[in-house]
Amino acid sequence: MHTARIATVCLFGLLGGTATAWQPVPGNLTTPWTSRVNPTNPLPEYPRPQMMRADWISLNGLWQFAEAAQAEAPPVGRNLEGEILVPFPVESALSGIGRHIERVWYRRIFQVPAGYQGKRILLHFGAVDW
Template sequence: YPRPQLTRDNWQNLNGSWEFAAAKAGERPPVGRKLGEKILVPYPVESQLSGIERHEDRMWYRRTFTVPKNWKVGSG
């Protein structure tokens, strides 16, 4: 591993299908509404592998996940 001091014993891979939507400048976050498209992370939005295949200057991504109960969340 190139930086062994940065390895983690516990981690969760967030790659996979995420909700996606194009955004406009100054648009408020789309809280409480489903985003209309799906994107495959970690691929760039312009790539065929992402499933979007177009350029967007602004965009929203959303995915929910569960933090394992035995993980410490936050600092301190």
């Protein structure tokens, strides 16, 4: 597998990492399925089954996470101290944060498969709220 490190640091963003002691925070809107969420592969299904692509990779999972100050420079090349479970919103119990935060950083490093070399790669950030 060709290793291409792509660090995406977004003021509105996403984060990834290895499996850790992630837990949902206590919340008011839990369901019987809340305890069944797998932090290494949450919501693995293709988001639009009617328009499924043959080659796609889900970046859902644990991402690095940090609160951001207004006008703070992006923390490029730096690990962030927290973690969040994507695709859940920051305010969600399943995110592991469970509270409103005005500004945040997300970070995820991933490998691009060797078979993607020479192909156009599209990163899609769904439901980004900024």
